[in-house]
Amino acid sequence: MTPRVRTLVAVAGTALLVRGALRRRIRASPLWPLPALEEPVSGRPRSRALRLRVARHERIADGVVRLRLEGSGLPAWEPGAHLDLVLPSGLVRQYSLCGDPEDSSAYTVAARLVDEADGGRGGSREVHEELREGMEVEVRGPRNRFPLVDAPAYVFVAGGIGITPVLPMLRSLGEDVRWRLLYGGRSRESMPFLEEIEKLPGDRVTVVAEDVDGRPGLDGLFADLPDGAAVYCCGPQGLMEAVAARLPEGASLHLERFGATASAGGSDGAFEVELRRSRRTVTVPAGTTVLAAVREVLPDTVYSCAQGFCGTCQQRVLEGEIDHRDELLTDAERDDSMLICVSRARGGRLVLDM
Numbered sequence: 001m002t003p004r005v006r007t008l009v010a011v012a013g014t015a016l017l018v019r020g021a022l023r024r025r026i027r028a029s030p031l032w033p034l035p036a037l038e039e040p041v042s043g044r045p046r047s048r049a050l051r052l053r054v055a056r057h058e059r060i061a062d063g064v065v066r067l068r069l070e071g072s073g074l075p076a077w078e079p080g081a082h083l084d085l086v087l088p089s090g091l092v093r094q095y096s097l098c099g100d101p102e103d104s105s106a107y108t109v110a111a112r113l114v115d116e117a118d119g120g121r122g123g124s125r126e127v128h129e130e131l132r133e134g135m136e137v138e139v140r141g142p143r144n145r146f147p148l149v150d151a152p153a154y155v156f157v158a159g160g161i162g163i164t165p166v167l168p169m170l171r172s173l174g175e176d177v178r179w180r181l182l183y184g185g186r187s188r189e190s191m192p193f194l195e196e197i198e199k200l201p202g203d204r205v206t207v208v209a210e211d212v213d214g215r216p217g218l219d220g221l222f223a224d225l226p227d228g229a230a231v232y233c234c235g236p237q238g239l240m241e242a243v244a245a246r247l248p249e250g251a252s253l254h255l256e257r258f259g260a261t262a263s264a265g266g267s268d269g270a271f272e273v274e275l276r277r278s279r280r281t282v283t284v285p286a287g288t289t290v291l292a293a294v295r296e297v298l299p300d301t302v303y304s305c306a307q308g309f310c311g312t313c314q315q316r317v318l319e320g321e322i323d324h325r326d327e328l329l330t331d332a333e334r335d336d337s338m339l340i341c342v343s344r345a346r347g348g349r350l351v352l353d354m
Contacts, residue, residue, distance in 0.1 A: 049086070050074070054135045055106065061192040063113040064161065065128055068099070069139060070106040077101055079168035080146035080256070083109060084310055086138035088130060092310035093123040096165035096234075096256070097142060098193070101172075107139065110192055112161040123305075146256040151230035153178035155222060155251075157243050159235025160185045163193055165256050166234060170200065184208040184216040184239075222248045230254060271345040275354040276318055290340035290350075298354065301340075308342035315340050320350035 056068035082096045099108030111127040148169045158166045163183055173179055181204060185191035188209045197205060208216040227250035233243045234256035247253050273290055274281045284293040291313055295301050304312040308326030316337050323346045326339040
């Protein structure tokens with residue numbers, strides 16, 4: 001090899017090494033030469049989507065199925081977390097994780113069938129009737145807006161399928177931790193995981209099947225709680241309201257709702273929404289969502305969960321003060337956007353970039 005060839009080979013090799021190093025550096029920080037940020041400046045990032053296999057689809061109670069969704073190296077989660085399940089139709093529904101947080105090969109969720117007459121919107125029926133073992137589904141998460149806090153004592157109140165986020169919490173508590181559970185349902189046959197619940201210490205657990213025992217009584221449930229005790233409730237709205245009304249002074253209340261809730265500082269009255277790009281203005285009556293009003297004039301407006309969880313209906317807000325009622329947007333996103341399926345106006349008018 002001549003000196004000239006050796007020089008060319010050396011230069012080419014050096015160039016390849018430099019190019020590889022630059023590529024690795026840019027992947028680590030796309031804003032290079034600025035340093036990579038440990039936390040995104042826009043707030044907590046949305047969890048990436050995963051494709052998981054339905055390894056098990058089984059009925060575990062009247063109207064309830066359990067899904068085991070398998071993958072590999074799945075993101076860790078803690079008790080109280082939930083998944084967004086993207087159904088084959090494109091609908092997005094949220095289900096609490098009820099399996100073992102130590103199992104990184106699968107997520108377990110349970111879904112109750114809710115008929116449209118009872119407020120269902122088709123997602124639970126799709127889970128029950130369309131999903132099959134061996135199918136792949138997309139999931140997003142896990143996310144946790146119902147975490148188990150440190151407390152000197154706990155009271156758990158679960159109604160029906162509301163037992164699902166509570167189960168991993170009970171499993172995680174040490175033997176020396178003070179806790180009690182009230183678990184209610186329409187009937188014993190309709191209550192998922194009842195067999196596991198009844199294996200827990202009997203002096204800590206009260207099971208109430210309404211068809212035999214009547215509605216669960218809350219009086220006495222919060223007796224002798226120390227200051228700083230944590231009360232967790234997941235179930236129907238009426239049950240949560242009853243628990244909140246009886247919360248003892250010094251205890252903290254933690255609720256996992258089946259849907260979005262109204263903002264304490266907001267208004268449910270009527271307001272106007274200008275759709276700037278469409279050059280239209282719609283009135284949003286009391287009791288009607290922005291999404292419903294917009295779809296009257298823009299029927300192709302996309303949405304999915306209609307509960308403020310999935311983010312499909314997020315729209316940019318050009319003018320007006322927003323009454324945010326979602327469970328998803330970051331603080332930065334709330335500055336100039338909203339989820340029109342649940343959020344409303346704090347004044348009489350909003351202008352959307354639609």
